[in-house]
Amino acid sequence: MDFNHTDERQMLADMVGRFVTDNYDIESRHHHAASDVGYSQEVWGQLAELGVIGALFDEADGGFGGTGFDIAVVFEQLGRGLVVEPFLAGLMAGTILAQDKNQQELLDALLSGQSVVALAHGEPGSRYSLSHVETSATASADGFVLNGNKAVVISGDSADHVLVSARLSGAVDDAEGLSLFIVPRDADGVHVRGYPTVDGYRAAEIALHDVHIGSDSLVGEQGNGLALLDKANAAGTLAVSAEALGAIEVAIDMTLEYLKTRKQFGVPIGKFQALQHRMADMMTEREQIRSAVINAAGHLHTDQRDWHLSCLKNLIGRSGRKIAEEAIQMHGGMAMTWEYAVGHYSKRIVMIDHLFGDEDYHLKRIMTLGSAA
Amino acid sequence: MDLNYTSEELDFQQEIRGFFAEKLPESLSAKVKSKKRLTKADCETWHAILNDAGYLNAHWPEAFGGKSWNAIQRDIFDVEGSAFGAPRVVPFGVNMLAPVLMAFGSEQQQQHYLPRILDGTDWWCQGYSEPGSGSDLASLKMSAVREGDHYVLNGQKTWTTLGQYANWIFCLVRTAKEGKPQQGISFILVDMDTPGVEVRPIILLEGTHEVNEVWFTDVKVPVENLVGEENKGWTYAKYLLAHERSGIAGVGDALAGIEHLKHIARDQKTDGRPLAEDPLFSARLAEIEIDLSAMRTTNMRIMQAAADGAPPGPEVSMLKIKGTVLRQSINDLTRRALGPYAMPFVSEALDVGFNEEPIGPDYANPVSADYFNHRKTSIYGGSNEIQRNIISKMMMGL
Ligand SMILES: Cc1cc2nc3c(=O)[nH]c(=O)nc-3n(C[C@H](O)[C@H](O)[C@H](O)COP(=O)(O)OP(=O)(O)OC[C@H]3O[C@@H](n4cnc5c(N)ncnc54)[C@H](O)[C@@H]3O)c2cc1C
Numbered sequence: 147m148d149f150n151h152t153d154e155r156q157m158l159a160d161m162v163g164r165f166v167t168d169n170y171d172i173e174s175r176h177h178h179a180a181s182d183v184g185y186s187q188e189v190w191g192q193l194a195e196l197g198v199i200g201a202l203f204d205e206a207d208g209g210f211g212g213t214g215f216d217i218a219v220v221f222e223q224l225g226r227g228l229v230v231e232p233f234l235a236g237l238m239a240g241t242i243l244a245q246d247k248n249q250q251e252l253l254d255a256l257l258s259g260q261s262v263v264a265l266a267h268g269e270p271g272s273r274y275s276l277s278h279v280e281t282s283a284t285a286s287a288d289g290f291v292l293n294g295n296k297a298v299v300i301s302g303d304s305a306d307h308v309l310v311s312a313r314l315s316g317a318v319d320d321a322e323g324l325s326l327f328i329v330p331r332d333a334d335g336v337h338v339r340g341y342p343t344v345d346g347y348r349a350a351e352i353a354l355h356d357v358h359i360g361s362d363s364l365v366g367e368q369g370n371g372l373a374l375l376d377k378a379n380a381a382g383t384l385a386v387s388a389e390a391l392g393a394i395e396v397a398i399d400m401t402l403e404y405l406k407t408r409k410q411f412g413v414p415i416g417k418f419q420a421l422q423h424r425m426a427d428m429m430t431e432r433e434q435i436r437s438a439v440i441n442a443a444g445h446l447h448t449d450q451r452d453w454h455l456s457c458l459k460n461l462i463g464r465s466g467r468k469i470a471e472e473a474i475q476m477h478g479g480m481a482m483t484w485e486y487a488v489g490h491y492s493k494r495i496v497m498i499d500h501l502f503g504d505e506d507y508h509l510k511r512i513m514t515l516g517s518a519a
Numbered sequence: 520m521d522l523n524y525t526s527e528e529l530d531f532q533q534e535i536r537g538f539f540a541e542k543l544p545e546s547l548s549a550k551v552k553s554k555k556r557l558t559k560a561d562c563e564t565w566h567a568i569l570n571d572a573g574y575l576n577a578h579w580p581e582a583f584g585g586k587s588w589n590a591i592q593r594d595i596f597d598v599e600g601s602a603f604g605a606p607r608v609v610p611f612g613v614n615m616l617a618p619v620l621m622a623f624g625s626e627q628q629q630q631h632y633l634p635r636i637l638d639g640t641d642w643w644c645q646g647y648s649e650p651g652s653g654s655d656l657a658s659l660k661m662s663a664v665r666e667g668d669h670y671v672l673n674g675q676k677t678w679t680t681l682g683q684y685a686n687w688i689f690c691l692v693r694t695a696k697e698g699k700p701q702q703g704i705s706f707i708l709v710d711m712d713t714p715g716v717e718v719r720p721i722i723l724l725e726g727t728h729e730v731n732e733v734w735f736t737d738v739k740v741p742v743e744n745l746v747g748e749e750n751k752g753w754t755y756a757k758y759l760l761a762h763e764r765s766g767i768a769g770v771g772d773a774l775a776g777i778e779h780l781k782h783i784a785r786d787q788k789t790d791g792r793p794l795a796e797d798p799l800f801s802a803r804l805a806e807i808e809i810d811l812s813a814m815r816t817t818n819m820r821i822m823q824a825a826a827d828g829a830p831p832g833p834e835v836s837m838l839k840i841k842g843t844v845l846r847q848s849i850n851d852l853t854r855r856a857l858g859p860y861a862m863p864f865v866s867e868a869l870d871v872g873f874n875e876e877p878i879g880p881d882y883a884n885p886v887s888a889d890y891f892n893h894r895k896t897s898i899y900g901g902s903n904e905i906q907r908n909i910i911s912k913m914m915m916g917l
Contacts, residue, residue, distance in 0.1 A: 270879065273789055273858040297879065298859040319791065341878055344725065344864035344887040351878060410655040420904050467851075474894045478653050478902060479678050482723050482895050489724030493891060496854075500861045506799045 149440065151215065158201055158211070159219040165196065166227035172487040176346070179230045183304040184340075184348030190231040194259025202237050202381075207244040208257050214446030217381060218388040218439050225392025228494055230347055232262050235301035237385050238378040239263035239309045242326055245374050246366045252307065252328065263328075264305035266296040266352050267375060274503040276375055277321045281354065283312035289360040290314075290327060292335075295353050300501075302350030303340025305331055310354065311371055324371030327363045334358070345493040383455045383502040384446055388439050390462045390498045394432055397473040397491040401425065404477055421476055428472055431465040453515050456508040462498060463505025470495040524591075532595050539603035542568050548604030552779075554885035556727075556869045557606055559684045565606045566639050575613055575637060583621050583633065590822035594770065594815070601771030602778075609681065610766065612636035612643040616689050618762045618830070619706070623747040623755050632708070646676040646690035646709070646733060647756070653678075654905050656691070657700040657753060661735060663692035663707060665742070670694075670707065672715075672738040678899070682718050682731035686711050691756055694749050706752035708744040715739075723895075725888040726866050761830030763900055768818040768842035773811050776849040780804065783856045783882055794856055803852055807845065814841050833913035836906035843896040843903065850890040861887045 151159065169189065178186040193199065201216050203209025211217075217237065224233055240256050242265065243249040255261035272278035281294025292312050302308065308329050316323030329336060335357040340350040366374050402425065405416030415421060438458040445454040470492035474481040481488045499505060524532065547561060569575035578593055579585025588596070608614070613636055620629050635641045652659040661674025672692060682688065688709050695703030709716065715738035721730045747755055784795035784804070794800050818838055825831040854861050860879035867873050868884050877884060897903045911917040 268859055271788060273787070275790070298862055339878070341863050341865055343862040344891070345862070347862075349863060409651075410653065410658075412655075412658075415654075418904075420907065471894065475897055475902075478898055479648070479895075482898065484722040484724055484726065489891070492894075493724065496890075497862055497887070499855070500857075500859050504855055504858070506797075506803075506855065510799060 151219065155215055155219055158216065159223060161196060162198055162220055162223035163226065165193065166223055166229065170227040170229060172490065175228050175230060179346040184342070185231040185304065191259045193231060194257070199233070199236055199259060200257050203240055203244060203257060208250070208254055214384055214443030217385050218443040221385040221388035222392040225389035226396050228346065228393065228490055232301040232304060234382060234385060235262065235264040235305060238265040238382045241378040241381045242309055242365060242374045245377070248362065249328065249365055261307065262301060262305045263307045263309060264299050264302045265378060266299045266302060266308045267311045268297045268299070270295055270297045274507045275319070276379055277324070277372055278319050279311050279313050279324055280318050281310065281312040283314045283325060283327065286358065289358065289363060292327060292329070292354045292357040292359065295351070297351055299350045299352050301348060302352055303338050303348055307331060308352060309365065311375060314369065321372050323369055324375070325368050326365040326371045326374055327359055328365050329357060329359055329363065343497065345497040346490065379502060380446060380451055380455060383459055384442050386498045386501050387442065387458045387462050390466050390495050391435050391439050393491045393494050394435060394466060394469050397469060397488055397495065398428055398432055400488045401473045401476050424472055424476065428469050431469060435461050435465060453512065456511040456515065459503060460505050460508040460512065463508070466495045467499060528591055528595070531592055532599070535596055535599045538572055538574070539599055539605060542572060543603055543605050547606055550871065551604040551606055554869070554889060555871055561606060562609050563639055566608065569608065570637050570639070575608070576617070579617065580621070590819045593822065594819050597771035598774055601775040609642070610763070611645050612641060614766060615645065615759050615763050616643050619746060619755050619759050622758060628746065641687045642685045644679050644682045644685035644688045646679060646688045648678045649675060650677050654902055657704065659691055659693060659704065661690065661692050663694050663705060668742050669739045670742060670745070672709065672735045672740055674735050676733040678721070679731045679733050680729060682733055683720065683728065688733060691752055701753040703750055704752040704756065705749050706746040706755045707740060708746065709738065709740050713738050713740065723892060725891045727892065758830060760901060761835060764835045764839045767900060768814060768838040769846055770815045770818055773846050773849060776846060777808065777811065780849060780853045780856060783853060786880060787856055787858065800856070807848055807852065810841070810845055814845060817841070833909050836909045839900060839906045840903045847893055847896065850893045853886050854890045857883050857886055864888055
């Protein structure tokens with residue numbers, strides 16, 4: 147075993163980290179988040195040029211990374227800056243597009259930052275279930291017709307294409323019968339309602355009313371959608387967990403710094419043992435989370451993937467929330483303000499609990515999967 | 520011991536239910552139940568209705584026009600009010616300043632200010648905290664220098680809740696620099712229209728304007744606005760804090776929060792079944808209900824031990840910790856109950872007049888913002904760490 151990154155991967159991490167430190171302070175972050183599309187196209191372009199999107203994909207697909215560790219180091223650094231550019235959407239959609247050689251052109255556009263593709267899978271009633279799809283696809287003379295509603299589509303209002311999961315056959319929760327279709331966002335019958343999320347990102351409700359698409363819109367094999375979604379979901383789970391780790395690091399660093407400088411009762415508040423012990427617990431939990439990220443990243447392509455991902459995501463929900471809340475508490479009133487950054491880190495950490503299954507969802511999955519081999 | 524209500528208490532409960540059913544405007548309870556923002560006018564409307572009915576100050580001693588309600592009556596009023604969706608009373612005048620004036624104010628101050636608190640002429644805010652003085656409140660620096668028949672005030676208060684609506688502020692100020700910091704503090708009442716007072720907004724992490732900075736530059740305040748004696752303000756300040764904390768358990772709010780959460784859990788589905796039937800979720804909810812059931816009795820026990828009009832002792836710190844943590848855990852579980860719909864947040868949708876379709880279920884939008892906003896409750900009113908210091912020092916001699 148070896149717990150060091152390869153030189154190349156360390157360089158990747160350092161490069162993204164440096165970009166974030168140099169170009170992405172909290173004010174510019176808020177500025178990007180408040181813009182029409184909810185991110186900076188300039189920054190997105192720069193990061194694409196630096197190869198940060200490419201690092202998330204395999205060489206065979208036009209990238210130069212694509213392992214769990216590549217995804218983890220990139221998203222950890224993005225989390226340190228609360229970066230709002232559409233990396234998560236890109237990772238998930240790209241992971242699916244990469245499974246179909248006919249989609250290489252769009253994938254190339256995504257990797258180069260020319261295109262933003264969102265995965266429109268979740269539905270108003272699906273919660274965290276992967277197979278719950280009511281949206282229907284029916285075969286037409288020259289392709290398919292889509293009907294249904296998609297919920298909380300991350301980056302759904304700024305994407306030029308949406309990758310829609312829909313059912314050609316089977317009942318609502320069946321594992322069989324799902325397929326994926328690529329749809330231009332401005333296609334007739336696609337209604338996008340964008341909105342901000344409480345932690346400063348953007349998502350959308352997407353209604354599909356008789357959306358006619360050609361047969362070349364089918365991505366992957368017909369009826370094999372769940373397998374593709376499962377891959378994207380796994381990559382996404384790892385990515386947001388690593389992102390949470392990055393945000394946790396910053397929240398802890400800020401809190402520690404505050405404890406050393408904020409004085410009450412004539413001493414820095416860090417002198418109070420009541421706070422010291424909790425700071426020590428936060429540090430310990432951070433290292434536990436880092437280890438869980440390593441475990442999950444290393445198993446992204448093994449048969450123990452789901453077990454490790456669920457361990458990780460449960461920890462993010464459980465310990466991550468604790469850290470987010472403690473970071474606020476130990477700052478006192480200061481952390482409750484918009485102006486001071488730590489609250490925004492806390493918001494992101496807690497909201498990641500609502501992506502790809504929360505603490506309890508993953509606890510139950512661990513109980514079902516049993517012990518790791 | 521008898522856990523049954525007496526017939527008087529049952530009658531009282533009927534009376535209170537009748538009042539809320541008849542007098543609480545539907546427009547207000549609808550806002551409270553759907554967690555919309557209340558406007559200044561909403562707060563004033565409710566304040567006036569309570570005052571007309573004599574319930575605004577029912578917890579005041581009879582000598583000051585109250586009804587000397589005991590702990591059981593207060594509990595009934597609190598719980599029924601929350602169940603009906605009554606707005607929270609803005610506490611700074613009626614629950615915080617008034618007890619101080621009754622105990623330490625001059626007769627003239629009592630006669631002048633107490634009626635104005637009741638009839639809504641004055642909206643008070645609390646000028647305790649300063650940028651450098653939060654938990655260590657006694658280190659406060661804002662100065663009041665006596666010049667003839669005036670004090671001249673200079674300095675800054677911060678975190679002033681609803682200061683943007685207030686026309687009066689009670690302030691802790693430094694009138695002496697010698698001796699222990701506690702010995703040089705005075706308690707003074709300031710008309711916010713006085714030249715030199717400036718209110719600047721602070722926006723909270725979820726985007727609301729709830730607190731403010733209040734700046735004082737050469738503000739002239741007549742000496743008769745001093746409460747009690749000069750340099751004795753610390754005693755009054757602590758007396759006020761004990762009253763502030765006495766309503767803090769928030770039993771009614773917690774019960775209403777649990778009802779709301781149950782409603783959500785019946786509506787949300789997981790694995791094709793209502794979330795309410797999910798064993799993990801139910802276990803978490805059950806734990807909260809266990810704590811709340813005990814806390815309701817703890818609250819009444821502690822409040823009953825306090826004499827008429829007097830604040831409870833250091834035991835109230837236990838209520839502050841339990842009450843805030845419990846409601847925070849309800850906020851947390853409510854957030855989780857929503858699944859992915861915890862993420863969308865359209866701030867404008869909290870204002871009346873927003874007519875667009877909700878995103879996701881109609882109860883979803885305010886939930887996460889509420890969860891983050893309520894992190895404040897373990898910070899203000901003396902942080903929960905400070906409450907633990909009080910318990911270990913004052914109650915256990917550690
Ligand atoms: C939303 C909101 C509304 C408020 N409204 C008002 C208002 O209307 N009027 C008003 O005057 N004030 C108000 N406050 C201020 C509030 O009372 C203070 O925030 C509080 O007293 C804590 O002070 P601080 O924020 O300076 O934190 P600090 O005192 O700097 O504390 C930072 C951290 O250190 C901890 N700490 C400090 N001392 C100790 C110790 N001895 N042992 C262990 N831990 C310690 C604290 O518990 C906290 O976790 C409000 C605050 C908020 C957030």
